[in-house]
Amino acid sequence: MAETAQVSSLPLPPMQYVNLFSEENVKRGRIPRPPPPITDGYSMFGNPYHTDDPVIRPLESQNIRRLYPNNYDHRRELKKLNHSITASFLDLVDICIRNPESEARAAKIDDLTLLFIHMHHLVNEFRPHQARETLRVMLEQQKRQRLEIAERFRRHFDKACEIVQQAVNSIPEPSESNLKLLIDLERIQPSDGASTNQTSDDVCMEEDRVLCQVVDNM
Known part of the structure; x- marks a missing residue:
């Protein structure tokens, strides 16, 4: 230990x-x-985190300037960011062609970095929805598999019942001559229990007779 x-x-x-x-x-x-277990804070990929932090940290908590309002449509903002990234990239290519040493190149790279951070943040906000949707699909798949198993079991059960019913129907009906023969045999031959009782009674009577003779001789 x-x-x-x-x-x-x-x-x-x-x-x-x-x-x-x-x-x-x-x-x-x-x-x-x-x-x-971690109770206060931890570091992951060089960034500090706390256990009470939300799943998706807001941009303000990371000291990042927000480019879209608090109430927004994810799809619309993603399209706008995609267009902005495309335009900024074309501007960066033009700057690198005309004057690669200019300060505008570094500023345009910073703009692209900020746009990519916002796009990544919007995509991450869909992660909880993606997790719920994945769980829903898994549960539906399990339900479908169990229903298929239950249906196969029902078909096998119905087939077994059909086979048993066919076997019962194939048993021949007893004829009148066989019934009369069975009745005559039951009348002639006593049952095992009756013969056993009769034998035991005969043995007891013989023992009583011997004892009576011994008493008489005395």
């Missing part, structure tokens, strides 16, 4: 951390413990 705690406390690169989960370490119980 001490070795496990020591291994889990070391900051390891990702691939070296994965290599610790070998089959031998799993069998011996030497795998590192899972990291504790």
Whole structure:
């Protein structure tokens, strides 16, 4: 246990951390413990994040100037950004042809960077909707598969019932001569229970007779 705690406390690169989960370490119980849950903040790709941050961080929280109003249509704004990016790129190409060393080139690159950030932000705002739509499609697929399984089971059940009914219908009806023969045999031959009782009664009566003779001789 001490070795496990020591291994889990070391900051390891990702691939070296994965290599610790070998089959031998799993069998011996030497795998590192899972990291504790994050309660305050963390860093991802060099950017700081907090656990209470929204899923899609607003542009103002990232110190980015907003180019579209707060109430907007995503489709319309994406089209406008696409047109602006195309126009800015053509302007940048023209600047690079005419005067590559001018300061306008750096300013146009900054404009393109800002436009791409806004487009990426608008696309990210669709991620929750995409996740819900993906989940809905998965649930519909599972429902369709289960309905198909239930339908196949119903068809097999109906086929089995049909086979059983055909087997019952193929059994021949007993004739009158066979019924009379069965009745005569039941009258002639007693049942096993009756013969057993009669035999036991005869044995008991013989024992009583012997005992009576012994008593008489005394």
